[in-house]
Each structure stands twice: as structure tokens, then as C-alpha cells.
Amino acid sequence: MLRMVVLGCGRIGQMHAANVARHPRATLAGVYDLHQPSADSVAAAQGVRAFASAEDVFASPDVDAVLIATATPTHADYIEMAIAAGKAVLCEKPIDLNLNRVNACAAKIKGTKLPIQLGFNRRYDPGHSAARAAMLAGEIGDLHQVIITSRDPGLPPKAYLEAAGGLFRDMTIHDFDLARFMLVEEPIEVFALANALIDPALGQELNEVDSAMFVLRTASGKQCHINNSRTAVYGYDQRVELMGTKGMLLSDNRKPHELRRYSATTTETSAPYQFFFLERYLEAFMAEIDGFVDCVEKGAKPLASFEDGRRALILAEAAYLSLRERRLVKVSEVSG
Ligand SMILES: NC(=O)c1ccc[n+]([C@@H]2O[C@H](COP(=O)([O-])OP(=O)(O)OC[C@H]3O[C@@H](n4cnc5c(N)ncnc54)[C@H](O)[C@@H]3O)[C@@H](O)[C@H]2O)c1
Known part of the structure; x- marks a missing residue:
């Protein structure tokens, strides 16, 4: 079972948390949101822990991977932190709104063997x-x-x-x-x-x-x-x-x-x-988690990189x- 933490408990993070929790090959190892009540409410709904900080998530030996569903300007930072901490990444689109920031992030994570999959669910x-x-x-x-x-x-x-x-x-x-x-x-x-x-x-x-x-x-x-x-x-x-x-x-x-x-x-x-999108692409959102688990467990290449x-x-x-x-x-x- 792939132990995943969902970062961001807003509109799409709530759905991802529920999808990970019911995925047959993944476990929801917890959630984190800067806005504590959002994290607490999703944690309670899924019966998992709410982490106190992103640093705690990345430092935890009980976490294999993160699903980044926070606000867009945080994605590149969280990708870099996750890779530095040895966690696989499934990150919502877009990586960032600024191409220079995306290029800087690409340079920082270059050569990593850890899977990084993008949330192009379609x-x-x-x-x-x-x-x-x-x-x-x-x-x-x-x-x-x-x-x-x-x-x-x-x-x-x-x-x-x-x-x-x-x-x-x-x-x-x-x-x-x-x-x-x-x-x-x-x-x-x-x-x-x-x-x-x-x-x-x-x-x-x-x-x-x-x-x-x-x-x-x-x-x-x-x-x-x-x-x-x-x-x-x-x-x-x-x-x-x-x-x-x-x-x-x-x-x-x-x-x-x-x-x-x-x-x-x-x-x-x-x-x-x-x-x-939550209704129309529900199967796609589940299938992207499936694909991600394959990347981590079987070394498959992310369909959306x-x-x-x-x-x-x-x-x-x-x-x-x-x-x-x-x-x-x-x-x-x-x-x-
Ligand atoms: N794939 C898709 O079809 C799809 C659909 C909707 C949204 N998205 C993407 O998902 C991301 C989230 O969108 P949303 O609609 O759920 O937004 P949202 O505003 O509902 O939720 C974002 C959450 O991130 C939290 N957050 C903000 N900064 C944070 C930080 N530094 N650390 C931890 N938590 C933080 C906020 O408190 C909020 O709960 C966006 O990047 C968006 O582009 C993708």
C-alpha cells in the first residue's frame, strides 16, 4: 500500500483525499492544509491525522508520497521539498503560473529517480x-x-x-x-x-x-x-x-x-x-491515482509528466x- 498524504484540503483536495482513502493500493496517511479547520474537517471525514506543518509531512518516515492539491503558487516549492525529502509526487496542474519558476524547479529536481506526475486528469x-x-x-x-x-x-x-x-x-x-x-x-x-x-x-x-x-x-x-x-x-x-x-x-x-x-x-x-469536473472526470481522477501507484511501485513512466x-x-x-x-x-x- 502506497502511503500518501494530500496537501491542500480545498475543493479538489477533499476529493483527492477521499479517492486515495478508497483506493485499493494506496492509504491516506494524513492531510495538511495551511488553514487548520479545512485540514481538520477532511481528516475527520477520512479518519486520518491532520499534520501540523508541511515540514512534518516531508520529515515523516511513514509517508511515501504526496499529492499536492494546494493553491497554485505553492506547487513548485512543495515539489522541490518533496523530492529533497525522497517522496514521490502527484501534483495538480499547473506547476506554476510563471515559466521561469517552472524552469528553475525543473533544474532543481533534475536527475531525480522519484516519480513526479502532473494532474492532467483528462x-x-x-x-x-x-x-x-x-x-x-x-x-x-x-x-x-x-x-x-x-x-x-x-x-x-x-x-x-x-x-x-x-x-x-x-x-x-x-x-x-x-x-x-x-x-x-x-x-x-x-x-x-x-x-x-x-x-x-x-x-x-x-x-x-x-x-x-x-x-x-x-x-x-x-x-x-x-x-x-x-x-x-x-x-x-x-x-x-x-x-x-x-x-x-x-x-x-x-x-x-x-x-x-x-x-x-x-x-x-x-x-x-x-x-x-468533480463529477465528469471522477473515473479519470481515480485512474490517475492508479497510474501514480504504478509509477512508484512498478517504475512505470508517468502518463502526464x-x-x-x-x-x-x-x-x-x-x-x-x-x-x-x-x-x-x-x-x-x-x-x-
Ligand atoms: N485537475 C483539475 O481538473 C483541477 C480542478 C480544480 C483545481 N485544480 C488545481 O488544484 C489546485 C487547488 O485548487 P482548488 O480549486 O482545490 O483550490 P481551493 O482554494 O479550494 O483549495 C486550495 C487549498 O490550499 C490551501 N493552501 C493554500 N496555501 C497553502 C500552503 N502553503 N500549504 C498548505 N495548504 C495551502 C488553502 O487553504 C485551500 O484549502 C489549484 O492548483 C488548481 O489549479 C485542478
């Missing part, structure tokens, strides 16, 4: 990964186009947006990662278009956007389109389409159940999509440059 989604496997098996011939639709069900609170680091680094980072995962090739050019369509006032106040479209192209000419919205009134919209010379694969949205209703005024109405996290941030930076300068940007302009 790679572990059964539908998305089946689509990729089918594509790799040649079912659609040569891949030409990838279309990623990722729309949230509602605008987050202002306080969240103030700290999130911008739509591209906070939200699209998942899609930049998925684009690389599906294209199986690095995008070399990016074009971004974005506005505050949902709340123009908030957009002006925070200099933030809430609706965006991106076009990416790889060296061999494969194309990818990503579209994002912070508010799709019909629910959390998560679709991935792969189009090739012999067909198309679609990993579609999911509903809580498949009941369809028919009446005199409507046909085929069904339940709304699963509400948000630190370098994948760095590459996704590079695409976000290229997209911001494109948005600012209103032009197609070469990824090499930001990655050096």
Missing part, C-alpha cells in the same frame, strides 16, 4: 484515452485534425479569477495538454482569439477573458482547434474529436444516466450533463503572446 478519462488508443491503432488512418471543446458551466467567483493566473494558464492548460496528448506531436504554431463575452465588466476590471478560441499546428501540418467558455448555460461541455483519413472518433459528454423522455411537445430530452506540465505552460505563454500581438506565434518564440 489523459486518464476512459473515453478520451480510448479515442487516443483507437487513433494510435490506425482506426482513423492518418490523424489530420483534433477539435477540443471545453466549456465550464458557470463563471467562477471574482476572487478565484483574481488568483487563477488567467484563463489560458488556469483552464486552457488542460486543453493544451490534451492537444499534445492527442496530436502525439509538438505544436509549433499557435493563434489565439479571446474576449470577455460573458462578463465584459469583470473582463475590464481584471483584464481577463472568459471565451477563447485557439488554432495550433504541428511541424507535419496536423491541425488542432480548442474552444473554451467559462459559461455554457447547458452544462459542462467536454468533447474531443479526432479526424483522420479513414474516419472520425468522438469522445463525448456524459450524463448521470441515459433516460430519454418523449412527450407531445418534445422528443429525446435527457438529463443535463454531469455538473462539473513534469515536462508535460512545462510544455502546456509554454503553449499558454505562446497563446498570450498571440493574443497581445494579434498574430500567429511560433512556440519557439517563448520556449527559446
